[in-house]
Amino acid sequence: MIVLAFAGLGAGAVTTYRVTTPDPGGLACRPGATPLARLELLFGMGRKEGGEVSDAEWRAFLDTEVSPRFPDGLMVLTGDGQWRSSVSGRAKEKSRIVEIWYRPSTDSEPKIEAIRSAYKGRYGQDSVMRVDGVSCVSF
Template identity: 40%
Template sequence: MSARLFYSSFLLLALTGCSVPGKVTSSAALTCAAGEAMQQTTLYFGLNRPRGQAITEAEWQTFVDKDVTPRFKDGLTVFNAKGQWLGNDGKLAREDSKALMLIHATDRGSEQGIEALRAIYKQRFAQDSVMRVDTPACVAF
């Protein structure tokens, strides 16, 4: 089962039951009653390599320390996740994953940083894809 199909299936399951109150195309169009309009980006990283060898916790932490943190110094959140999907062969497949949530301005630097992370992870760990989900958010501290 390809990672692309896994992440597409995961996204469809995650969005089931969600409704959008009106059309919001960017955080700039979002009016916040409290806080500041920002963007929430969640990236989903599979932890299995194509030949089955798992990406270790140490390898993941090195990626966070050396690649993620320098690009997003203001903060980030990592969740352990369990993805699953129905393979083309009709069998249920499962994969441990990491979800990385970033709250950031809608600007060129953030966009470039996010896309760099996706490219680095795919290349370093032989991944087909890294799913990206963007959501406008009102943020207050």
């Protein structure tokens, strides 16, 4: 549990947030399917100083940061993202979406956040978007 206190809200004002990992156990799946946590990480391919993360750099990042943490498998999708920038209006950027289905464990959260931090640090990104969910999966 993370507890944040905001001084500007007055004495004793505390807001509590519980950080949770998706619980696939509560999902009713069809016979033969297994409930798994689903993670989507969205990586912008632009660099703050200009240019883009190359395909070779991206593959190296996957090989060194993502695959060792989630060796059971993943999927990478290529896309074109856009968002509203407070500085320049609409911004566009090539992107990669990594989808991972996994069984949550005590080390899932640190692994995910290590991937996000590594990418932001290596390529000067402000953020790596994270989407969590639960899916019924069969092979």
